[in-house]
Amino acid sequence: MDRLTEMEAFANVVDQGGFTDAAKKMGISKSAVSKHVSSLEARLGARLLNRTTRRVSPTEIGLAYYDRARRVLNDAGEADALVTSMQSAPSGLLRISVATDFGVNHLSPVLSGFLAAYPDITVNMVLNNRYVELISEGFDVAVRIGELEDSTLRARKLTETVKRMVAAPSYIEKFGRPAKIDDLNEHKLLHYSSQSSGNVWKLTAPSGEKRQVRTAGWLSVNDGQSLLNAAISGLGIAYLPSYLYADALKSGQVVDAMPSLPDEVQGVYAVYPPGRFTQPKVRAFIDFLVESFAEKGPMDW
Template identity: 85%
Template sequence: MDRLTEMEAFATVVDQGGFTDAARKMGISKSAVSKHVSSLEARLGARLLNRTTRRVSPTEIGLAYYDRARRVLNDAGEADALVTAMQSAPSGLLRISVATDFGVNHLSPLLGEFLQQYPDITINMVLNNRFVELISEGFDMAIRVGELEDSTLRARKLADTTKRMIGSPAYFQKFGRPQKIDDLNEHKLLHYSNQASGNVWKITAPSGEKRQVRTAGWLTVNDGQSLLNAAIAGLGIAYLPSFLFKEAKEKGLVEEAIPGLPMERLGIYAVYPPGRFTQPKVRAFIDFLITHFDGDDIMI
């Protein structure tokens, strides 16, 4: 006889407290349940149930076996549910956390196309400039730019961008253009307040050496678009991802502060909670983004 069926019959007898109710629960005859349990006891060489005319109860060995058998049955049920979920059409509410800059410039324009492809999915996208706790705050996934912090989250890379120092032509005309990293100490820097390192810029020198620059500026803010606006207005030099200032640079509103420096490369990642399988709605959105960004030049 099938081992799982024997386990299920025995566990159901224990759960229901008797063969009659177990048979009703399983949708088979009482004699069939009895045969499954007897076969299991014969195979194991142990009596698992105490049978009387009034009640059925597990023996000490039967109770220990029941605990393990119930776990096996639950795992088997989860395995069946996993396959069903993996093959089902993506649906349900998808909660996404994304940095404001990237969300406004690169994610929002794609949502219409995605929702047309997957009409059974609804999206709640939260724009913020902090690393949310996905599980405790109820998010299905997040889009993050830059180096990932040590985490148990799973991650898939979507694309690359670069990070560069930029300022307006008017600023450089008034205050001069820095020629090397040390010259930044004489300039007004525009800082991003959500950086873990504080008002410190980590810059790669032409030699490959990693340098740190710390200096005060006229503005510290937790929003990249506001920093870009400040740079365009001539308030100082900002250190921003290229996907944010690409259009402004093409229009001549900003220029690179020190063009000869190596480009700082940043990865753009989809992160989501760990688990034995990825929810279809999450997998569908990540696959959609990977297809969209494949070959897309968001590095300049």
């Protein structure tokens, strides 16, 4: 007889407390259930059930076997559900977390194409500049830029961006370019106010030395586009990713404030919860992002 069917019959007898109810649940006859259990006991060479006229209960060995058998049956059920789910069309609510600047400028414009391709998916995109806990806060996927802190999450690289210091030509004409990192202390700097580390720029010197620049800054804003606008207007130097300043740099609205510094290349990733199975809606969205950003970055935005 089939080993899995024998396990299922035995587990159902334990769950239902008898052969009659187990037979009803399995949709087979009571004698067939009894036959499966007897075959299992004969194969194992052990009595798994105590049978009386009033009730059926597992023996000590039977209880231990039940715990393992139930796990095997649950895994088998999940495996069947996995195959069914992977063959089904992506659907359901997809919750996305993304930094405001990237979401507004680059993710929002491509969402219409994704929703047109997958009409059974609805999207809830949350824009914020804080680190979210995907699982505890109920997000399916997040788009993150830079070094990934949480190694337990799965990640797929979408593209790259380059952080540079940019300023308006009028600012450079008036105040000059900083020749070295220490010169930044004498310049008007524009900062992200939402950074947990405060007004700190992490830079790499031409020598390869890692430096941290901490200054008060002339202006702090919790929005990258606003910082870019401030830089364009000549208010100071902003340290921004290329997905924000690339067009302004090409048009001459801003220039590289310190061309001598090495490029600070950052990865743009789609991150999602760990596990052997990725939901079809998540897999479809990440595949779509990979295709959408295939020709983007690090400077072509």
